[in-house]
Amino acid sequence: MFKLSKLTDYAVVVLVRLARQDGVQTSPGIAAATFIPEPTVAKVLKTLAGKGLVTSQRGAHGGYRLARPLAAIPVADVIAAIDGPIALTACVEGGSCESERLCPMHGRWDPVNEAIDAALHGITLADMDHAIPRAFREPAFVAHRDESGASAPEAVARL
Amino acid sequence: MFKLSKLTDYAVVVLVRLARQDGVQTSPGIAAATFIPEPTVAKVLKTLAGKGLVTSQRGAHGGYRLARPLAAIPVADVIAAIDGPIALTACVEGGSCESERLCPMHGRWDPVNEAIDAALHGITLADMDHAIPRAFREPAFVAHRDESGASAPEAVARL
DNA sequence: TCAATCAGGACCGCAGCGGTCCGAATGGTT
DNA sequence: AACCATTCGGACCGCTGCGGTCCTGATTGA
Ligand code: SF4
Ligand code: SF4
Numbered sequence: 001m002f003k004l005s006k007l008t009d010y011a012v013v014v015l016v017r018l019a020r021q022d023g024v025q026t027s028p029g030i031a032a033a034t035f036i037p038e039p040t041v042a043k044v045l046k047t048l049a050g051k052g053l054v055t056s057q058r059g060a061h062g063g064y065r066l067a068r069p070l071a072a073i074p075v076a077d078v079i080a081a082i083d084g085p086i087a088l089t090a091c092v093e094g095g096s097c098e099s100e101r102l103c104p105m106h107g108r109w110d111p112v113n114e115a116i117d118a119a120l121h122g123i124t125l126a127d128m129d130h131a132i133p134r135a136f137r138e139p140a141f142v143a144h145r146d147e148s149g150a151s152a153p154e155a156v157a158r159l
Numbered sequence: 160m161f162k163l164s165k166l167t168d169y170a171v172v173v174l175v176r177l178a179r180q181d182g183v184q185t186s187p188g189i190a191a192a193t194f195i196p197e198p199t200v201a202k203v204l205k206t207l208a209g210k211g212l213v214t215s216q217r218g219a220h221g222g223y224r225l226a227r228p229l230a231a232i233p234v235a236d237v238i239a240a241i242d243g244p245i246a247l248t249a250c251v252e253g254g255s256c257e258s259e260r261l262c263p264m265h266g267r268w269d270p271v272n273e274a275i276d277a278a279l280h281g282i283t284l285a286d287m288d289h290a291i292p293r294a295f296r297e298p299a300f301v302a303h304r305d306e307s308g309a310s311a312p313e314a315v316a317r318l
Numbered sequence: 319t320c321a322a323t324c325a326g327g328a329c330c331g332c333a334g335c336g337g338t339c340c341g342a343a344t345g346g347t348t
Numbered sequence: 349a350a351c352c353a354t355t356c357g358g359a360c361c362g363c364t365g366c367g368g369t370c371c372t373g374a375t376t377g378a
Contacts, residue, residue: 001334002163002242006367009248013264026323035261039369046325059376060322075271083161089168102194105172108287112234115278123274128267160365165336185354198338205356218345219353 008082010036011044015078016129018054019070024063044082051081070129076120086120088113167241169195170203174237175288177213178229183222203241210240229288235279245279247272 013034018025027045031038045064048054053073054064079086089109090097100106172193177184186204190197204223207213212232213223238245248268249256259265 002167002238002245002247003249004161004247005365006249008161009264009268013262016264028323034263035258037368040367042324043368049324050326056324057376058322058324058374060320061377062323062375064324079161086161088161088163090162090165099194103172104193105168105175105287108171109168112279112282112287115282116275119274119278120271123271128264128271164334187354196337199336201355202337208356215355216345217343217355220346221344221354223355 004079005083007040007044007047008079010034010040011048011078011082012075012125012128014041014044015048015053015066015073015125016070018064018066019125019129024057024061024065026063029063048078048081051077053077053081069126071124071126073125074121075123075125075128076117078125079120086113086117088116163238164242166199166203166206167238169193169199170207170237170241171234171284171287173200173203174207174212174225174232174284175229177223177225178284178288183216183220183224185222188222207237207240210236212236212240228285230283230285232284233280234282234284234287235276237284238279245272245276247275 013036014030017030017034027042028038030036030045031041034041045054045056049056049064053067055067056062056064076086085093087093091100091103091106092110092113097103097106172195173189176189176193186201187197189195189204190200193200204213204215208215208223212226214226215221215223235245244252246252250259250262250265251269251272256262256265
């Protein structure tokens with residue numbers, strides 16, 4: 001199936017939960033609040049911390065804290081942090097396919113990849129947090145969301 | 160990783176190859192032309208035939224033929240045929256997640272899913288064949304380069 | 319010093335994917 | 349009618365990678 005890993009899904013849930021409250025929050029606490037198994041939450045948080053999406057405070061009364069506000073975290077970043085870089089096929093952006101010499105489609109996926117990448121960069125976690133589904137097509141909603149909006153045309157421009 | 164299955168990749172290669180020549184073509188023939196293992200090509204073609212993307216001619220001198228021109232086949236169709244429906248998470252469009260009652264993010268992925276779905280519907284195999292996706296030259300997309308303030312989801316949604 | 323908490327792995331069961339193979343149906347060819 | 353080429357539908361299997369658990373340190377506040 002064309003789906004993203006469950007851990008990525010969990011990561012979004014955890015990040016949004018982190019934003020709901022100031023100060024540090026512990027893994028068990030978040031697990032209880034999100035109904036996600038505790039070890040899994042810990043694993044996700046460790047990965048996110050490694051990628052710089054959250055900062056950690058060790059020791060007693062430690063915990064995790066968002067590194068930047070939700071509005072500055074595009075979904076693409078979360079996906080890249082957990083699932084790895086977005087690469088639809090093996091031959092996009094650095095990947096090497098064993099038949100790339102012979103394959104007539106070599107490199108043809110790049111634009112598609114760019115399109116999806118741009119789309120995922122244009123949606124932040126803040127949007128997902130307080131967005132009602134289908135609101136994306138309403139002009140009123142679209143009007144006031146702009147951050148990182150330049151990425152899409154730029155990606156398109158160099159096609 | 161966030162990638163589509165190799166079989167889907169192969170399907171695109173096979174479909175484009177089918178379009179390069181009129182009349183029916185056999186699995187071994189296509190396999191030889193695309194450098195993809197023959198049984199795999201056969202499997203892909205069988206799946207595609209089942210989904211109605213290609214038509215099959217049985218018996219001697221049989222083979223496969225495109226059901227519709229490349230320009231009428233969006234990438235989304237190929238993905239849906241091989242990989243199954245596009246569903247980023249378990250809770251989108253009919254899918255049910257075990258924690259959908261408790262999860263605060265339930266349903267929030269739908270817009271993201273729709274955005275990607277729209278993007279993949281806006282690019283046809285003919286576009287990929289010519290390496291310059293027509294979707295990116297559409298007024299709706301190019302206009303945003305000047306208007307500024309446009310974001311990926313909106314541009315994608317208009318495709 | 320002790321308890322709480324994160325860090326970084328090792329570890330495992332398992333679904334699903336990539337890939338192969340075979341028998342049966344089908345329709346030309348002779 | 350007999351034969352052969354080719355597709356069809358499905359069974360089959362090894363293996364990767366994912367979801368999930370657990371353990372052993374390192375770090376910090378009380
Ligand atoms: S499009 Fe061709 S070169 Fe690229 S990953 Fe697919 S088979 Fe390999
Ligand atoms: S967002 Fe929530 S309800 Fe939807 S699939 Fe993820 S965990 Fe389940």
